[in-house]
Amino acid sequence: MLNVGLTGGIGAGKSEVVRLLARRGAVIIDSDRIARxxxxxxxxxxxxxxxxxxxxxxxxxxxxxxxxxxxxxxxxxxxxxxxxxxxxxxxxxxxxxxxxxxxxDAVVVHDVPLLVENGLGRHFDVVVVVDAPDEVRMERLTRVRGMTEEDARARMAAQATREQRLAAADFTVDNSGTLEELDVRVEKLWERLCARAAGR
Structure with missing residues (x-):
């Protein structure tokens, strides 16, 4: 079993990466859903x-x-x-x-929004960070989620900085482009995770 901690700042598109990994056979443990x-x-x-x-x-x-x-x-x-x-x-x-x-033999992906903020990286075999520039995240939060710019900034400020998240990553998934580009990047990530799981 490979335990993967997956995180990303609000608006980075972490949920989409989780969906694509689940489609490939990952076992998903969703911390937000459990928190509810x-x-x-x-x-x-x-x-x-x-x-x-x-x-x-x-x-x-x-x-x-x-x-x-x-x-x-x-x-x-x-x-x-x-x-x-x-x-x-x-x-x-x-x-x-x-x-x-x-x-x-599963690749277990723990979807943990505040993994970096709470210092949880040590609990996982691998940490994956879904990354997008702050301006891309801001645009998604205001346009797609309908947040005010002030609310979006407050949510982003309450989380770790982009630099802090990237420093904690074993693997990074760039989600600044299209869904098609993301699918290709997730496929490469999945291959690496499966190889890591097979080598354990």
Whole structure:
């Protein structure tokens, strides 16, 4: 089994790379999806978040109000740290369960948005960074996701710099071009990951 940590700044197109790797046979462990699961209604995670941030971050039906929570934590690094202190251990535990269930010869790709920020590279055999210039990411966030420029800049500023991510990478996937170009680059990456897995 080869454990791959895959990351990239917001707007870099990491999700598209994950989709292309899954199509080629990678086992995907999606940290964002798990992070949503561990704070679903009725979970210990949601109870802990509500205890930390107050009942105001819950919707009327008792679910997490993500927009309200985001407005709190992205404006205050200490509050973001508090949230991560609750959610990240729960995500790690669930990720380990999913990894243990994967075939022994699998290429397991862990989709981890904040891999660099949280110093998680050491937990993986290989770190892959999906990269695009900041101006390309900004254009995607404002045009495709509909964010304001101010919101996009705040989200980008809350993450590691492009240089920090690239310094952590064993492999880099350039996603500044077309989807066709990306598919070719992911195919080359997949071949390298499979070769690395076969050599373990």
């Amino acid at each position: 699961e561990v704070v679903a209604p009725g979970t210990e995670g949601l109870a802990a978040v509500a205890a930390e941030f107050g009942p105001g971050i819950l919707t009327e039906d008792g679910a997490l109000d993500r927009q309200r929570l985001a407005s709190v934590v992205f404006a205050d690094p200490d509050r973001l740290k508090a949230l991560n202190g609750i959610v990240h251990p729960l995500v790690r535990r669930r990720s380990a369960e999913l990894q243990a269930a994967a075939p022994t």
